[in-house]
Amino acid sequence: MKTRRTQNLMTVALACMVVFMTTAAQAADPLSSWNDGPTKQAILEFVKTTTTQGSLQFVPPEARIATFDQDGTLWVEHPMYTQVVYCLERVPALVKEKPELAKIEPFKTVLSGNREAMAKLSQDDLMKILVATLTGMSVDDFNVEAKKWISEAKDPRWKRPYTELTYQPMQEVLKYLRANGYKTYIVTGGGQDFVRVYAEQVYGIPLEQVVGTAGGTKYGYGKDGKPFLTKEPKLLLNDNNAGKPEGIHMMIGRRPVAAFGNSTGDRQMLEYTKAGDGARLAMIVLHDDAEREYAYGPAQGLPDTKVGTFTQALFDEAKKNGWTVISMKNDWKVIFPFDSK
Amino acid sequence: MKTRRTQNLMTVALACMVVFMTTAAQAADPLSSWNDGPTKQAILEFVKTTTTQGSLQFVPPEARIATFDQDGTLWVEHPMYTQVVYCLERVPALVKEKPELAKIEPFKTVLSGNREAMAKLSQDDLMKILVATLTGMSVDDFNVEAKKWISEAKDPRWKRPYTELTYQPMQEVLKYLRANGYKTYIVTGGGQDFVRVYAEQVYGIPLEQVVGTAGGTKYGYGKDGKPFLTKEPKLLLNDNNAGKPEGIHMMIGRRPVAAFGNSTGDRQMLEYTKAGDGARLAMIVLHDDAEREYAYGPAQGLPDTKVGTFTQALFDEAKKNGWTVISMKNDWKVIFPFDSK
Numbered sequence: 001m002k003t004r005r006t007q008n009l010m011t012v013a014l015a016c017m018v019v020f021m022t023t024a025a026q027a028a029d030p031l032s033s034w035n036d037g038p039t040k041q042a043i044l045e046f047v048k049t050t051t052t053q054g055s056l057q058f059v060p061p062e063a064r065i066a067t068f069d070q071d072g073t074l075w076v077e078h079p080m081y082t083q084v085v086y087c088l089e090r091v092p093a094l095v096k097e098k099p100e101l102a103k104i105e106p107f108k109t110v111l112s113g114n115r116e117a118m119a120k121l122s123q124d125d126l127m128k129i130l131v132a133t134l135t136g137m138s139v140d141d142f143n144v145e146a147k148k149w150i151s152e153a154k155d156p157r158w159k160r161p162y163t164e165l166t167y168q169p170m171q172e173v174l175k176y177l178r179a180n181g182y183k184t185y186i187v188t189g190g191g192q193d194f195v196r197v198y199a200e201q202v203y204g205i206p207l208e209q210v211v212g213t214a215g216g217t218k219y220g221y222g223k224d225g226k227p228f229l230t231k232e233p234k235l236l237l238n239d240n241n242a243g244k245p246e247g248i249h250m251m252i253g254r255r256p257v258a259a260f261g262n263s264t265g266d267r268q269m270l271e272y273t274k275a276g277d278g279a280r281l282a283m284i285v286l287h288d289d290a291e292r293e294y295a296y297g298p299a300q301g302l303p304d305t306k307v308g309t310f311t312q313a314l315f316d317e318a319k320k321n322g323w324t325v326i327s328m329k330n331d332w333k334v335i336f337p338f339d340s341k
Numbered sequence: 342m343k344t345r346r347t348q349n350l351m352t353v354a355l356a357c358m359v360v361f362m363t364t365a366a367q368a369a370d371p372l373s374s375w376n377d378g379p380t381k382q383a384i385l386e387f388v389k390t391t392t393t394q395g396s397l398q399f400v401p402p403e404a405r406i407a408t409f410d411q412d413g414t415l416w417v418e419h420p421m422y423t424q425v426v427y428c429l430e431r432v433p434a435l436v437k438e439k440p441e442l443a444k445i446e447p448f449k450t451v452l453s454g455n456r457e458a459m460a461k462l463s464q465d466d467l468m469k470i471l472v473a474t475l476t477g478m479s480v481d482d483f484n485v486e487a488k489k490w491i492s493e494a495k496d497p498r499w500k501r502p503y504t505e506l507t508y509q510p511m512q513e514v515l516k517y518l519r520a521n522g523y524k525t526y527i528v529t530g531g532g533q534d535f536v537r538v539y540a541e542q543v544y545g546i547p548l549e550q551v552v553g554t555a556g557g558t559k560y561g562y563g564k565d566g567k568p569f570l571t572k573e574p575k576l577l578l579n580d581n582n583a584g585k586p587e588g589i590h591m592m593i594g595r596r597p598v599a600a601f602g603n604s605t606g607d608r609q610m611l612e613y614t615k616a617g618d619g620a621r622l623a624m625i626v627l628h629d630d631a632e633r634e635y636a637y638g639p640a641q642g643l644p645d646t647k648v649g650t651f652t653q654a655l656f657d658e659a660k661k662n663g664w665t666v667i668s669m670k671n672d673w674k675v676i677f678p679f680d681s682k
Contacts, residue, residue: 062547139590183549196594206403207594208524208549217590219583219609226616227609229590236577236591242560249480249558249570250577251592253537253548268560268568275567 030176032333033169039283039331042324043173046281050257051180057279061181065256066281067211067248067269068174070188070195072262072308073285074203076155076165078294081307083194084126085162086149088118090133101132134191135215135233142231146197160338163202167285168339169332170260174203177258185256187248188212189240189265193231211251213239244269262287263308267317274321282323286310289328292335371517373674374510380624380672383665384514387622391598392521398620402522406597407622408552408589408610409515411529411536413603413649414626415544417496417506419635422648424535425467426503427490429459431474442473475532476556476574483572487538501679504543508626509680510673511601515544518599526597528589529553530581530606534572552592554580585610603628604649608658615662623664627651630669633676 034040050059071077091110094101101107106125109117121129134142155162174184186205188195192212199205216234221227239247245268248256258281259266259273270282287296287308298304299315318325328335375381391400412418432451435442442448447466450458462470475483496503515525527546529536533553540546557575562568580588586609589597599622600607600614611623628637628649639645640656659666669676 062541192591192594200403208592210594214591217587219586219613227586227612228616229586229613245560245568245570246558250533250555251549253533253551271568272560272570275569 030179031169031172033172035331035333037331039324039326042281042283043176046258046279047176047180049279059257059278063254063257064177064180064182065185065252065254066177066182066258067185067187067244067252067256067260067273068170069244069261069263069266069269070186070190072287073260073266074166074170074174074186075162076293077262077308078287078296078305079307081190082153082162083190084130085153086146086194087129087133089149089153090145091129094133107132131233134194135231137231139193139217139229139231142193143197146194150198158336163198164338165336166202167332168334168337170285171203171337173260174205178204182258183209185209185211185248185252187239187244187259187269189238189243191215192237192239211239211247213237213243240265242268245272248272257281259283260285263310264314267314270318270323271321274323282318282321283326284310284314284318284323285326285328286315287328288330289332289335293328371520372510372513374513376672376674378672380665380667383622383624384517387599387620388517388521391620400598400619404595404598405518405521405523406526406593406595407518407523407599408526408528408593408597408601408614409511410602410604410607410610411527411531413628414601414607415507415511415515415527416503417634418603418649419628419637419646420648422531423503424531425471426494427487427535428470428474430490430494431486432470435474448473472574475535476572478572480534480558480570480572483534484538487535491539499677504539505679506677507543508673509675509678512544512678514601515546519545523599524550526550526552526589526593528580528585528600528610530579530584532556533578533580552580552588554578554584555588581606583609586613589613598622600624601626604651605655608655611659611664612662615664623659623662624667625651625655625659625664626667626669627656628669629671630673630676634669 031040031043049055049057052058068074071081088110091107095107095111102111106121106128109121110129150163153162154160155165158165177184184205186195186199186203186209190212192210192214195212196207196210199207199210214237216232216236217229218232219227219229237243237247237250244266248269255276256273259269260283261270262285266284270284274280274282286299287294288300288302289295295302296305296308297310299310299312315325372381372384390396390398393399409415412422429451432448436448436452443452447462447469450462451470491504494503495501496506499506518525525546527536527540527544527550531553533551533555536553537548537551540548540551555578557573557577558570559573560568560570578584578588578591585607589610596617597614600610601624602611603626607625611625615621615623627640628635629641629643630636636643637646637649638651640651640653656666
């Protein structure tokens with residue numbers, strides 16, 4: 001009797017241990033929103049090989065730079081870049097200040113609220129709207145306006161603040177890299193000042209680690225004699241395509257060890273990163289999940305869209321150069337932080 | 342007898358304690374190369390008030406940004422900026438690659454070695470030399486060349502590497518601020534790429550925390566198909582005067598809480614820093630020590646020189662706006678790290 005009782009107790013104890021260990025393993029998985037497979041493995045392997053003392057591919061802490069495109073890589077970019085939505089929604093307030101714009105295109109079309117007509121605006125028209133809504137004010141005034149908007153505006157599909165539409169698996173990568181001594185940077189074609197407004201809150205990335213398309217500012221003095229900076233319609237850095245490695249050199253001064261993108265605009269950043277010596281991680285997100293997010297390419301026969309183009313040529317270059325293609329559909333257990341709650 | 346013995350022992354013990362405490366206090370003084378007085382006190386007070394939890398002027402860690410001019414603030418700038426020496430000394434190698442330059446001014450004068458004639462070169466001539474020696478090569482080649490030079494070149498007066506001619510008191514300020522959660526930046530009129538070559542070694546400041554005058558780069562591919570960046574003769578940021586706050590906004594995105602300079606080129610950075618809310622520290626080094634370093638102004642009747650001008654108007658603005666003027670002669674116990682050894 002006693003022996004059987006002991007056996008029973010041991011079985012219970014063992015079962016408890018298994019449950020405990022499984023829970024511990026789950027809690028310890030830094031990439032728990034990623035499905036097991038070669039993509040997740042590539043990230044884990046890279047971090048292990050570059051941060052283990054004595055590893056042949058060890059990277060000293062000061063050189064641990066990881067760069068992330070934002071739109072389509074860290075958060076949703078469809079159907080329209082969030083910053084473009086901001087600019088369009090700023091037009092009424094702008095026209096209030098400058099009533100003469102109401103009769104001038106493209107402001108007239110934007111004021112009409114006709115979404116079909118707005119979708120047809122040319123790149124030149126869009127640029128006029130960007131310049132009018134992103135420049136001419138003080139840096140401080142812009143920050144106040146943009147902060148207010150981003151805290152109130154909502155994505156029409158998910159009916160949630162844009163700031164909640166970040167990809168949970170990428171949030172885990174950001175945290176995992178930082179926990180291993182990596183400095184994480186955003187390198188975005190979007191406006192540097194715009195992304196800086198929420199980067200700390202949304203991604204845990206400080207303002208000074210946001211590299212983006214940047215306009216000049218102009219130093220001057222207010223009526224009270226206090227100095228301030230005005231945002232100027234002068235492009236200093238177009239942080240797209242070749243502008244990404246150029247911006248990285250200017251703002252960071254080192255070649256990244258890891259880079260993440262999702263479109264042709266990220267090609268040169270990924271090439272530049274991967275061309276460095278030693279272990280390098282280059283990853284590119286393929287939006288192939290129409291149900292949970294969006295599906296677009298045209299790589300792999302996905303629909304061609306204007307926003308965030310991922311061509312078949314880029315897909316082929318990724319395969320050839322050893323970049324890892326992330327399939328949203330197959331590699332990600334959940335898409336958004338609110339999915340996992 | 343016993344009582345007297347006990348008293349004696351206690352006296353010895355007390356004496357030991359006094360000696361121990363004095364030694365501990367000296368060891369603990371983070372600014373031991375500074376003479377006691379209002380200047381040293383201003384730094385200690387500022388750090389205390391901005392980093393003590395519960396202080397009305399507490400600054401959260403992410404906002405603790407301190408910016409330092411380099412030439413004349415962190416190291417010697419006389420008789421010539423170190424980077425200009427580098428450019429002049431690069432001319433022979435440049436002419437070897439491009440022999441046609443040997444007959445063209447200003448290269449002809451530089452090759453002649455005639456120091457008097459070289460001192461008379463115009464700003465335009467100097468700019469030609471800077472462009473010819475700082476651009477046209479790959480970023481990697483430039484780094485190799487500049488690193489080699491800075492490790493070998495010596496200042497003619499002290500017969501020591503330029504990298505040893507940093508001011509010990511300022512090194513202490515850098516370390517003291519960092520020990521209190523401040524991120525220290527160099528904001529220099531000098532070339533960003535040049536200063537990045539040695540900033541980590543000399544000041545403990547990582548590459549990405551060097552803001553300087555910056556030229557554009559151009560992304561391209563080598564014969565091996567590998568991408569690289571070429572330094573272009575295109576000015577992106579002239580990090581002097583109003584360019585300093587403009588560069589700070591672009592590269593850091595926050596107004597500094599503390600700023601250090603030494604010349605009219607730092608005026609706007611100091612104004613911009615001091616104009617922020619809460620506690621702000623603005624300090625400006627006056628070179629009034631002809632014996633241990635150099636004396637120049639023309640503030641306070643010191644000789645007027647071309648390099649690092651500190652006008653009386655700037656001195657008056659400093660006093661009016663509550664910037665602290667650092668007197669090298671009176672505030673610094675030692676000038677260089679090698680003095681204190």
